[in-house]
Amino acid sequence: MLFLLLLVGVYAMVLVRSWIAWRKLKSPSLTAETPPVFFSVILPVRNEARNILSLLQDLEWQQYPSSQYEVIVVDDHSEDGTPELVRQFQQQSNMNLSLLFLSHFPGKRQKKAAVETGIRHAKGEWIACTDGDCHVSPQWLAALNQVRHEQQPQLISGPVSFAPVATVWQQLQALEFSALIAMGAASIAVRKPTMCNGANIAYSKSAFLDVNGFQGNEQVPSGDDEFLLHKIHRRYPGQIAFAKGKEALVETPASDSIRHFLHQRIRWASKWRHYDSYFSQVLALIVMGGNLAVLSALIAALAGWWPWWFLGIVLTTKMGADTLLLWEILGLFGKKRLLSLLWLLQLVYVPYMLFTAILGLRGQYHWKGRQLKTA
Numbered sequence: 001m002l003f004l005l006l007l008v009g010v011y012a013m014v015l016v017r018s019w020i021a022w023r024k025l026k027s028p029s030l031t032a033e034t035p036p037v038f039f040s041v042i043l044p045v046r047n048e049a050r051n052i053l054s055l056l057q058d059l060e061w062q063q064y065p066s067s068q069y070e071v072i073v074v075d076d077h078s079e080d081g082t083p084e085l086v087r088q089f090q091q092q093s094n095m096n097l098s099l100l101f102l103s104h105f106p107g108k109r110q111k112k113a114a115v116e117t118g119i120r121h122a123k124g125e126w127i128a129c130t131d132g133d134c135h136v137s138p139q140w141l142a143a144l145n146q147v148r149h150e151q152q153p154q155l156i157s158g159p160v161s162f163a164p165v166a167t168v169w170q171q172l173q174a175l176e177f178s179a180l181i182a183m184g185a186a187s188i189a190v191r192k193p194t195m196c197n198g199a200n201i202a203y204s205k206s207a208f209l210d211v212n213g214f215q216g217n218e219q220v221p222s223g224d225d226e227f228l229l230h231k232i233h234r235r236y237p238g239q240i241a242f243a244k245g246k247e248a249l250v251e252t253p254a255s256d257s258i259r260h261f262l263h264q265r266i267r268w269a270s271k272w273r274h275y276d277s278y279f280s281q282v283l284a285l286i287v288m289g290g291n292l293a294v295l296s297a298l299i300a301a302l303a304g305w306w307p308w309w310f311l312g313i314v315l316t317t318k319m320g321a322d323t324l325l326l327w328e329i330l331g332l333f334g335k336k337r338l339l340s341l342l343w344l345l346q347l348v349y350v351p352y353m354l355f356t357a358i359l360g361l362r363g364q365y366h367w368k369g370r371q372l373k374t375a
Helices: 002-024 052-060 082-092 110-120 140-151 168-189 205-210 226-235 258-269 278-302 308-333 336-362
Strands: 039-045 069-075 097-101 126-129 155-157 160-162 201-204 240-242 250-252 364-367 370-373
Touching: 002 168, 002 278, 002 308, 039 052, 039 110, 039 140, 052 069, 052 082, 069 082, 069 110, 082 097, 110 126, 126 140, 126 205, 140 155, 140 240, 155 168, 155 226, 160 168, 168 240, 168 278, 168 308, 168 336, 201 205, 201 226, 205 226, 226 240, 258 336, 278 308, 278 336, 308 336
Parallel strands: 039 069, 039 126, 069 097, 155 240, 160 250
Antiparallel strands: 126 201, 155 201, 364 370
């Protein structure tokens, strides 16, 4: 019993410290006087015919000087007509838009190669990346530029939210994902960055080149975001920022099926064993320990080994800490109502977490029509 109390106590302490760190993060104050930097927006896409036009429209409507950004779409062997839609948009748009094909570069496949190819052709001092199925705020680039100007970082991580969240299935995903974004932001605030999301990330081109880009983790199909975060942090400690503001928000759809959801989470989990960030590994173990404490207390109570009041203490400690942090991030997303489902998420989270963690060690998953394996 004491061991479980220790596990959940450490978990709660980490969450409370993350809540304090989150509240200390600065929100960008957009002003017309801030000098604009030239952004090269890199869009690595594969089979995004359903979404690419709405994203390009979002980028065309940016409240940012049109002469100060370009958009580079890098197509990763799409099979659904994505490039044709990009070309059609090019013909009727005044936006500085170019289209590259990984198929024109022998041996180049998958997202990291697409991003690197885009950067090699980029004119901008700063690179901004999002995914082909996302929606970006009209002030997205302006907010990133404001953070760049105010904090002088080498890398900026931005908030990502799931939308829409009409069904309980989507709401549970959004709740869990919001916690990940909040933890990542808090880790940046305490200068021990662990997580970010490739759907909303920006960095100086010089920093990317200085750390040799994705070199060293090419064998991991995913990780174009977090591995780069760790490398830039090591080279430029203290020069990572989080864009805490609605203006910087990027929205991405929740998984539309359990199969897609599990493969996505296995893809994320497969990166864990390749982290060389000690803090990231310890944080992952603490989160796992807090959730296992709840599961163990529940099993012990059901079996009659331990009293139910002990389960109440463990559950209240964990969910109280969760609520504290989630209240903040869900406030930014305008989704505080999702907290009403925290009890349901707790019930399903531990089995799902263990399942994806075990399969993540194998490193095999299906993604965007490909069977992938982490070496």
